[in-house]
Amino acid sequence: MSLTTAPETHTIREGAFGNATHLSCRACGAQSPLGPYYACMECFGPLEVGYSYGTVTREQIEAGPKNIWRYQPLLPVPTDVESFPNTEPGYTRLVKADNLARELGLKTLWVKDDSGNPTHSFKDRVVATALSATRELGLKVFACPSTGNLANAVAAAAARAGIRSVVFIPSNLERAKIITTAVYGGTLVAVDGNYDDVNKLASEIAGEEEGWAFVNVNVRPYYSEGSKTLAFEIAEQLGWRLPQQIVVPVASGSQLTKIDKGFTELQNLGLVDTCDYKVYGAQATGCSPVAQAFRDGHDVVKPVKPDTIAKSLAIGNPADGPYVLDVTRRTGGAVEDVTDEEVVEGIQLLARTEGIFGETAGGVTVATLKKLLATGQLDPEAETVIINSGDGLKTLDAVADRVGPKVTIPATYDAFVKAGLQ
Amino acid sequence: MSLTTAPETHTIREGAFGNATHLSCRACGAQSPLGPYYACMECFGPLEVGYSYGTVTREQIEAGPKNIWRYQPLLPVPTDVESFPNTEPGYTRLVKADNLARELGLKTLWVKDDSGNPTHSFKDRVVATALSATRELGLKVFACPSTGNLANAVAAAAARAGIRSVVFIPSNLERAKIITTAVYGGTLVAVDGNYDDVNKLASEIAGEEEGWAFVNVNVRPYYSEGSKTLAFEIAEQLGWRLPQQIVVPVASGSQLTKIDKGFTELQNLGLVDTCDYKVYGAQATGCSPVAQAFRDGHDVVKPVKPDTIAKSLAIGNPADGPYVLDVTRRTGGAVEDVTDEEVVEGIQLLARTEGIFGETAGGVTVATLKKLLATGQLDPEAETVIINSGDGLKTLDAVADRVGPKVTIPATYDAFVKAGLQ
Numbered sequence: 001m002s003l004t005t006a007p008e009t010h011t012i013r014e015g016a017f018g019n020a021t022h023l024s025c026r027a028c029g030a031q032s033p034l035g036p037y038y039a040c041m042e043c044f045g046p047l048e049v050g051y052s053y054g055t056v057t058r059e060q061i062e063a064g065p066k067n068i069w070r071y072q073p074l075l076p077v078p079t080d081v082e083s084f085p086n087t088e089p090g091y092t093r094l095v096k097a098d099n100l101a102r103e104l105g106l107k108t109l110w111v112k113d114d115s116g117n118p119t120h121s122f123k124d125r126v127v128a129t130a131l132s133a134t135r136e137l138g139l140k141v142f143a144c145p146s147t148g149n150l151a152n153a154v155a156a157a158a159a160r161a162g163i164r165s166v167v168f169i170p171s172n173l174e175r176a177k178i179i180t181t182a183v184y185g186g187t188l189v190a191v192d193g194n195y196d197d198v199n200k201l202a203s204e205i206a207g208e209e210e211g212w213a214f215v216n217v218n219v220r221p222y223y224s225e226g227s228k229t230l231a232f233e234i235a236e237q238l239g240w241r242l243p244q245q246i247v248v249p250v251a252s253g254s255q256l257t258k259i260d261k262g263f264t265e266l267q268n269l270g271l272v273d274t275c276d277y278k279v280y281g282a283q284a285t286g287c288s289p290v291a292q293a294f295r296d297g298h299d300v301v302k303p304v305k306p307d308t309i310a311k312s313l314a315i316g317n318p319a320d321g322p323y324v325l326d327v328t329r330r331t332g333g334a335v336e337d338v339t340d341e342e343v344v345e346g347i348q349l350l351a352r353t354e355g356i357f358g359e360t361a362g363g364v365t366v367a368t369l370k371k372l373l374a375t376g377q378l379d380p381e382a383e384t385v386i387i388n389s390g391d392g393l394k395t396l397d398a399v400a401d402r403v404g405p406k407v408t409i410p411a412t413y414d415a416f417v418k419a420g421l422q
Numbered sequence: 423m424s425l426t427t428a429p430e431t432h433t434i435r436e437g438a439f440g441n442a443t444h445l446s447c448r449a450c451g452a453q454s455p456l457g458p459y460y461a462c463m464e465c466f467g468p469l470e471v472g473y474s475y476g477t478v479t480r481e482q483i484e485a486g487p488k489n490i491w492r493y494q495p496l497l498p499v500p501t502d503v504e505s506f507p508n509t510e511p512g513y514t515r516l517v518k519a520d521n522l523a524r525e526l527g528l529k530t531l532w533v534k535d536d537s538g539n540p541t542h543s544f545k546d547r548v549v550a551t552a553l554s555a556t557r558e559l560g561l562k563v564f565a566c567p568s569t570g571n572l573a574n575a576v577a578a579a580a581a582r583a584g585i586r587s588v589v590f591i592p593s594n595l596e597r598a599k600i601i602t603t604a605v606y607g608g609t610l611v612a613v614d615g616n617y618d619d620v621n622k623l624a625s626e627i628a629g630e631e632e633g634w635a636f637v638n639v640n641v642r643p644y645y646s647e648g649s650k651t652l653a654f655e656i657a658e659q660l661g662w663r664l665p666q667q668i669v670v671p672v673a674s675g676s677q678l679t680k681i682d683k684g685f686t687e688l689q690n691l692g693l694v695d696t697c698d699y700k701v702y703g704a705q706a707t708g709c710s711p712v713a714q715a716f717r718d719g720h721d722v723v724k725p726v727k728p729d730t731i732a733k734s735l736a737i738g739n740p741a742d743g744p745y746v747l748d749v750t751r752r753t754g755g756a757v758e759d760v761t762d763e764e765v766v767e768g769i770q771l772l773a774r775t776e777g778i779f780g781e782t783a784g785g786v787t788v789a790t791l792k793k794l795l796a797t798g799q800l801d802p803e804a805e806t807v808i809i810n811s812g813d814g815l816k817t818l819d820a821v822a823d824r825v826g827p828k829v830t831i832p833a834t835y836d837a838f839v840k841a842g843l844q
Contacts, residue, residue, distance in 0.1 A: 066488060066513070085518075085520065085521070087777055088515055088517070091488070093510055093540070095510070098507065099507070099581075099582070099584060113540075116538055116540070118515070118535075118538070118777070118778070119777075119779070120542075120815070155777075156773075156777035156778075156779070157777060158777075159521075159773065159774055159775065159776065159777040160521070160775075160776050160777035160778075161777075162521060166843060169827070171827075171830050175822065176818055178825075178826055178827065179818050179821060179822055179825055179826075180779065180814070180815065180818070182825035182826050182827065183769070183770060183773045183774075183779055183814065183821055183825050184773045184774060184777055184779070185770065185773065185774035185825075187828050187843070188826070188827045188828055189827060189828060189829055189830075189831060189838075189841075189843060190827040190829070190830040190831070191830070191831055191832075191833050192830065192831070192832050192833060193832075193833040197833040198833065200833070201833045201834070201835065201838065204835045205835060205838055208835060209844060347605070348605060348607065351578075351581065351605045351606045351607065352581055352605075352606060352607035353581065354581065354582050355509055355540070355541075355577075355578035355579060355580075355581040355582035355583075355606060356540070356578075356582075357541075357578070357602065357605055357606070391815070392602070392605065393542070393602065393813070393815040393816065394815065396598055396601050396602070399601060399605055400597065400601055403600075403601055403604035403605050403607075404600055404601075404604050404610070405591070405593075405600065405604065405610045405611060405612040406609050406610055406611060407611055407612070408593050408611075408612040408613070408614065409611060409612070409613055409614070410613070410614050410615075411613050411614060411615040411619040411620065411622070411623045412623070413623065413626045413627060413630060416611075416623065416627055419611075421588060421609065421611060422631060
């Protein structure tokens with residue numbers, strides 16, 4: 001495994017990563033300098049960004065822009081990050097979901113609706129921090145393997161930033177997902193094979209090619225920090241307070257673990273009061289290796305072959321699986337899974353009660369919330385937040401056979417009356 | 423024509439319409455009281471909301487919520503409008519479009535990206551003010567005729583507000599648009615006929631049925647005020663300043679005339695300095711009755727039968743057509759139209775340069791901007807804003823044949839190298 005693909009000649013400028021000071025191995029704790037590294041030189045474990053914050057105040061954050069860069073002091077990005085063209089993701093709605101709460105028998109429920117991001121998924125957050133790292137490290141190609149949301153986010157961010165993008169997709173991908181990536185004009189490469197094949201090829205290229213930034217491979221430590229902004233926004237939008245329970249969809253598991261990291265940082269900095277929050281993970285039964293490991297009491301996750309309509313969560317060998325188990329067990333939460341039938345019902349339930357049309361991952365989260373309540377694993381009296389990480393417009397097939405016109409009538413008032421529509 | 427469809431028994435509460443004081447006829451100027459009226463009792467002309475503002479300050483607005491309700495004092499809605507469940511639209515991104523400006527030879531260009539709204543079009547704004555009026559007037563059914571964006575916005579807002587919705591669509595509408603409306607669980611009615619037939623039926627029902635609010639028919643005066651928030655946000659996001667030129671897509675023409683109304687109000691209230699801004703209208707050649715009238719020097723608009731891929735702008739007999747001519751001529755702007763080929767190029771140009779995937783209406787606006795520059799009708803040195811009113815995810819067919827993978831390769835590093843992708 002190659003540990004770096006950065007040009008030797010590039011000098012990293014002072015302050016390139018803001019308050020970040022080093023990378024540390026999540027497995028053995030060994031430290032590395034900030035750079036284009038993604039695996040520990042001691043044990044090959046995954047690396048994570050470490051900081052030395054000093055003082056960060058609410059006022060400082062509140063005076064910032066209405067996007068993720070308001071949290072610049074808590075991210076591995078420079079103070080002038082705003083001045084470089086980017087898609088300005090984040091600060092999406094936190095919706096008080098009283099109708100859904102009532103229907104589920106829950107006292108206080110909020111939906112963090114990340115479909116409001118520029119390309120309508122939470123991936124715009126992680127791609128934005130990855131883009132900043134890519135620029136600061138002097139890397140020249142912005143790339144990813146993906147089957148959907150990440151492809152959209154990478155292609156759009158690269159277009160805006162004026163950097164070359166190369167997105168790798170399985171050649172049998174649906175036409176809609178091809179269009180929504182290719183329209184941004186970067187290089188789209190179809191690969192004969194399934195997502196695992198594409199992913200493997202991406203890792204190989206990342207190891208061989210100097211100057212390539214695969215957002216979710218060799219700049220992953222910086223990429224994944226972007227998910228912390230979900231935690232920061234939820235806390236700020238609640239009035240600088242943590243929720244008591246949060247339900248997060250689990251694909252690689254990175255979003256869930258980074259939300260926990262974000263909550264922890266806010267407490268350590270004194271930006272919110274400490275609070276015994278519980279973190280819950282949501283998976284589709286057709287790709288539920290972490291839920292299975294949770295139930296079995298295992299510390300490691302046994303890979304599976306995904307078979308679910310929730311494609312954006314269909315990672316059979318989730319990189320952060322063990323850390324998800326850590327976080328959910330440590331906080332007193334759980335990991336649950338729901339069937340594809342329940343996923344579709346979850347999508348419809350959220351749309352019908354709150355006017356929010358989430359993607360299949362949103363359906364997974366709503367359905368898991370319902371199951372956690374029904375099985376007594378979640379406290380109906382405790383303030384709860386769920387994440388809608390993407391947009392129903394991208395996964396229309398999931399509900400296509402379930403919804404439609406109530407009736408078809410001729411274009412006359414009489415027909416309207418006769419159809420009982422008054 | 424029936425002038426009201428409100429229940430006789432309902433009493434309108436004090437402050438139901440904020441600072442609004444009356445309705446006035448846009449044709450003859452006669453005043454009517456605030457109520458469920460949409461046509462002048464003297465001349466049957468269209469009604470518009472009038473106000474008595476008193477003092478409104480920047481500080482007051484800036485202290486408000488990050489959605490359209492920050493402009494409550496300038497809208498026909500009560501001070502407690504926020505407390506009723508709604509989709510919280512607005513405060514979408516104003517993107518500095520340097521890449522696009524460079525490509526077009528324009529000095530300063532901004533894109534107001536309304537695809538960031540809850541159902542991804544500007545219709546969420548007008549539906550939100552219509553919903554408030556519906557509630558305050560005691561109307562019980564939230565309805566519209568539509569072929570797309572409006573249907574989505576009405577169904578979503580009704581779901582969140584817990585009010586019955588009935589959306590009428592042509593029975594031959596594309597499956598995707600049916601799904602994105604029906605998923606919210608209201609009543610969707612397919613009507614045998616084209617959009618004109620559906621629209622006529624809606625007007626008939628609005629005239630006959632007590633308690634029905636057709637957002638774009640009998641509560642239209644309140645509905646259309648929502649478009650002013652585009653003007654307010656642009657001015658505030660520019661740092662309380664008006665742009666020198668603005669290009670706005672024209673369907674009914676209401677959005678353009680209300681943006682002009684918004685700019686005028688901001689100047690009258692002293693919230694911005696007075697400025698000789700120019701307003702430009704953008705149409706697709708396949709439905710360009712206003713552009714034609716502008717070129718011909720006519721004051722009235724001759725209806726056409728629409729034939730364009732820009733379906734959300736395909737209104738052959740635009741209600742605000744004459745007012746669009748007024749505004750564009752008075753301010754020194756123009757109305758232009760572009761071919762469907764140019765529309766598609768406009769969509770791709772915006773996506774490729776700024777990472778914003780607009781719907782066909784966005785393509786119309788970008789292409790019209792380009793044409794106005796090429797024909798010397800727009801000053802390349804003057805600060806310019808264009809509106810992207812909706813989302814490319816809803817009109818994928820427009821670009822489906824134009825974009826795709828650059829190459830298909832086997833899943834090997836050798837194949838990657840051989841394909842010249844390094």
